Amino acid sequence: MSKKKFKFDFWSGVTLAIMAVFIIFLIYPLLSLVVQAFKDPGSESFTLANFSKFFSKKYYYTTMINSFKVTICVTVLAILIGAPLAYIMKTMKIRGKAVLEILIMISMLSPPFIGAYSWVLLSGRNGVLTRFLTNVLGIQNPPSIYGFGGILLVFTLKLFPFIYLYVGGALKKVDVALGEAAESLGCSGIKKVFTLILPLVLPSLLAGGLLVFMNSLADFGTPMLIGEGFRTMPVIIYDEYISEMGGQANFASALSTMMIIFTAGLFLIQKYIVNKKSFTMSSMRPIEAKKVKGMKNILAHLFVYFVVFLAIIPQITVMFTSFLKTKGTQFVGGSAFSSATYSFDSYKKIFEKMKTPIINTFTFGLIAIIIIIIIGMLGAYVTVRKKNIFTNILDTVTMFPYIIPGSVLGITLLVTFSKGSLPLGGTAIIIIVAFVIRRLPYTLRSSAAILYQLSPSVEEASISLGASPVKTFFKVTTRMMLPGVFAGAIMSWITVITELSSSIMLYVTKTQTLSVAIFTEVLRASYGTAAALSTILTLTTVISLLIFFKFSGSKEVSM
Amino acid sequence: MSVQIHVENVIKKYGDNVIIPNLSVDIENGELFTLLGPSGCGKTTLLRMIAGFNSIEGGQIKFNNDVINDLPAHKRNIGMVFQSxxxxxxxxxxxxxxxxxxxxxxxxxxxxxxxxxxxHVVRIDTYQNRLPERLSGGQQQRVALARAIVIEPTVLLMDEPLSNLDAKLRIEMRSAIKDIQKKVGITTVYVTHDQEEALAISDRIAVMKDGVIQQVGKPFEIYLRPKNIFVASFIGHSNVFKATIEVLDKKVYVKFENGFKVEMTNLVDTVVNGQEVKVSVRPEEFTIGENGFKGTITSSTFLGKYVNYTVNFNQNIIEELEGNIEFTQDLNTFSKIFEVGGSIGLELNLNKINVYTADGQTSLIKGVN
Incomplete structure (x- = not known):
């Protein structure tokens, strides 16, 4: 009778369509990247020369050592700051907690390289802080923002919020009774934190740690702006790619391949550990923030305020700078706070000359987010409700972009589509494709998560009332999925409009986006216009976030 | 327009795992038919096959004379009420x-x-403009019922509709469901694991175990004359005694292990002298008397109208390992309440008790099988 036969219906059509998008724009480019990596630039024959070139020259292989040095240090520091911060915020009453949490979120979601850029404004060679230290305090050779230390500072301040959010989320699920049980068994104070709380939040800590690691390993803007002699892998990939332009990009492909192998390996290790260690927690009585008195209270407040202040400095600096009067690319009267003159010059300039990047960011972003939401909802539905071998593959493939550094994705797309049967190089389409591929996972994951929570019986009820399954999806399922979809889409949207590492590879003058424009302006040392553009971008981010909070009634985004 | 449902030799498999090996049942026009059984017996699976949410691996299901096997769920014109x-x-x-x-x-x-x-019929007109999150469980259940009935479905399917309600509401809702079902006159298949609910609500009940229907009948038939020991124990409580048939002068006796012997006049003719049997006695089918079983009361539970005792016998005359039986004393007929630790003599109400083959599979009462 009706055995499990393959019927071509709407949902298999959806599965195939999404699969096709990912095969064309992700799998095929990645495969050709790997193939390129093993090819000799001249003769096209297979060789390991590209890899041996990397490991034989100190100039190249030190970038790898540098990358790991930075990432490991950043991850450790971010954990050391983020985890205690989460613990303090969840267990103690801190004044202005709601505002602090939004500030932390903003610092996490603002464009990554703006941190580097504003620290240059502060303590770069001509920075406010630098001049204050040398001229006023007479300190020669004040600490430099350039190089390893600077990258470390910028990354840590940018990335500790991931740890904060993950650990905070896990702490919310710890039942008070667990702590009370530990105390009744004679374990309290610091001992309780290390023997009970820490193991309970460890899986989340690892997941957050992985995110920090991946982000700092893949970030391109920060080391490019302030690395100077200290070069990391994404920087060298970019440099090599630019210098190979017109050639086959074989060496850059080899470097990219190695990056992907690292990140994939790391991802698998983390997944293995989390799977082994995972357990489910649900708390009937979540930990409550208690009022603490005396020295402990003061220290906790100092710590929290100091960290949040440091994290938010870039945004303040950038906004402040954007209102400074400029002449050419220089600030009139210097950028010192005391002697500054204020004007809207920078804004006037960008609205006269740089409208394209602003318009591009919003048009490309909107198109991308619409596609992301559509694919995200349909994709989540087929992977959750229509489980079969194809949708399982789809589920895995759509998660790939999590582990592929943006610059690598940019290169693969460019190498594949700059010529050949589908010449998309230099078009808006290729940038939108990069946005969609790279930022879909947030929306997809969050849509799938809410779908798992929805009982299929509501959909069956609709079917039993005479709505066909497809009609049911559009009339009932989509409506119930919306909160989860939006929680993910807000992350997709914000990361799309602040995207740099892939679009820097893919842009041409007419497809410049805000992030790319800021980046090139900073490189050109037009700090005023860069600051004004950054302010627009940051404000868009903040407003998007606030609108989302307002409508969803929640204070959480989904990652 | 209500229909008969014919389930003919239906098979349900998940891979090699057979849930329903071969099941046939006919459900009459307009009746409230209950599928009753422990969890995992296949009752919900069968219901979802009728609804169209589960595929059918063999046999066929018909509404009147129309085979609906390959009709998609949304075209079957069913009303369904879900557990959630x-x-x-x-x-x-x-x-x-x-x-x-x-x-x-x-x-x-x-x-x-x-x-x-x-x-108006389901009495929710006053809440009609509310969102469901502001309704109680009972009110939500009424909405679900109204939503399923209003489309005038050919059959109404209900999957454990009352299991999420508290005890009092459950009793109120089950009479509401029964009333509305009779008023609308729609063929209804009702799934539950609660035997009391099944007895209260159904026109007929099918008791299921391991994907096989054990017995189909009206509630009183199933309770009073269960076809096998499983049904006897699943519906209400049954104490199972080991016994032997004795035929003397054309009279048939059932002789218990302690020597207590009763004459049975309603057994089938096929029983033979010396045949081992099982006798199932419900707690209320005992009478107090000195000629039957002698035991010690080990506990008593006062329930208002009744007192429930557990009684321990010294001899190994019953099935259960503990050697305890349950006896319910109706306080209208006896006024003396027994003390725990005291001894008691029990006899049997011979019109009520049931006798089975030694394997417990077949009833030996005339007219049951």
């Missing part, structure tokens, strides 16, 4: 009830009248 109610959370009560009629493109004026009527 499955109310659309984004629609108001009224919009929930209207949903199915909108799918059928019913005229606005007709729809309004029908929805008004059904909201």
């Amino acid at each position: 109610y499955a109310i659309f959370p984004h629609l108001t009560v009224r919009q929930n009830v209207e949903y199915g009629m909108k799918m059928r493109k019913v005229k606005k004026t007709i729809m309004k009248k029908k929805v008004d009527d059904i909201l």
Whole structure:
């Protein structure tokens, strides 16, 4: 009778369509990247020369050592700051907690390289802080923002919020009774934190740690702006790619391949550990923030305020700078706070000359987010409700972009589509494709998560009332999925409009986006216009976030 | 327009795992038919096959004379009430009830009248503009029922509809369901694991175990004359005694292990002298008397109208390992309450007790099998 036969219906059509998008724009480019990596630039024959070139020259292989040095240090520091911060915020009453949490979120979601850029404004060679230290305090050779230390500072301040959010989320699920049980068994104070709380939040800590690691390993803007002699892998990939332009990009492909192998390996290790260690927690009585008195209270407040202040400095600096009067690319009267003159010059300039990047960011972003939401909802539905071998593959493939550094994705797309049967190089389409591929996972994951929570019986009820399954999806399922979809889409949207590492590879003058424009302006040392553009971008981010909070009634985004 | 449902030699498999090996049953027009059994017996699976949410691996299901095996669920014109109610959370009560009629493109004026009527029948008209999250469990259940009935389905399917309600509401809702079902006159298949609920609500019950129907019958038939020991123990409580048949002068006796012997006049003719049997006695089928079993009361539970005792016998005359039986004393007929630790003599109400073959599979009472 009706055995499990393959019927071509709407949902298999959806599965195939999404699969096709990912095969064309992700799998095929990645495969050709790997193939390129093993090819000799001249003769096209297979060789390991590209890899041996990397490991034989100190100039190249030190970038790898540098990358790991930075990432490991950043991850450790971010954990050391983020985890205690989460613990303090969840267990103690801190004044202005709601505002602090939004500030932390903003610092996490603002464009990554703006941190580097504003620290240059502060303590770069001509920075406010630098001049204050040398001229006023007479300190020669004040600490430099350039190089390893600077990258470390910028990354840590940018990335500790991931740890904060993950650990905070896990702490919310710890039942008070667990702590009370530990105390009744004679374990309290610091001992309780290390023997009970820490193991309970460890899986989340690892997941957050992985995110920090991946982000700092893949970030391109920060080391490019302030690395100077200290070069990391994404920087060298970019440099090599630019210098190979017109050639086959074989060496850059080899470097990219190695990056992907690292990140994939790391991802698998983390997944293995989390799977082994995972357990489910649900708390009937979540930990409550208690009022603490005396020295402990003061220290906790100092710590929290100091960290949040440091994290938010870039945004303040950038906004402040954007209102400074400029002449050419220089600030009139210097950028010192005391002697500054204020004007809207920078804004006037960008609205006269740089409208394209602003318009591009919003048009490309909107198109991308619409596609992301559509694919995200349909994709989540087929992977959750229509489980079969194809949708399982789809589920895995759509998660790939999590582990592929943006610059690598940019290169693969460019190498594949700059010529050949589908010449998309230099078009808006290729940038939108990069946005969609790279930022879909947030929306997809969050849509799938809410779908798992929805009982299929509501959909069956609709079917039993005479709505066909497809009609049911559009009339009932989509409506119930919306909160989860939006929680993910807000992350997709914000990361799309602040995207740099892939679009820097893919842009041409007419497809410049805000992030790319800021980046090139900073490189050109037009700090005023860069600051004004950054302010627009940051404000868009903040407003998007606030609108989302307002409508969803929640204070959480989904990652 | 209500129908008969014919389930003919139906098979359900998940891979190699057979849930329903071969099941046939006929459900009459307009009756409330209950599938009753422990969890995992296949009752919900069968219901979902009728609904169209589970595929059918063999046999056929017919509504009247039409085979519906390959008809998709949304074209079967069924009304379904789910265990979780499955109310659309984004629609108001009224919009929930209207949903199915909108799918059928019913005229606005007709729809309004029908929805008004059904909201009134299930007594939720006062909440009609509320969102479901602000309704209690019982109210949600009424919405689910109204939504399923208003489309005038050919059959109504109910999957453990009362299991999420508290005890008092459950009793109130089951009479509401029964009333409404009779008023509308629709063929209804009702799934539950609660035997008391099944007895109270059903016109007929099918008791299922391991994907096989053990017995189909009216509630009193199933309770009074279970076809096998499983049904006897699953519906209500049964104490099972080991015994032997003795035929003397054409009279048939059942002789218990302690020597107690009773004459049975309603056993089938096939029983032979010396045949081992099982006798199932419900707690209320004992009478107090000195000629039967002698035992010690080990506990007593006072329940108002009744007292429930557990009684321990020294001899190994019953099935259960503990050697305890349950005896219910109706306080209308006896006024003396026994003390724990005291001794008691029990005899049997011979019209009520049931006798089975030694394997417990077949009843030896005339007219049952």
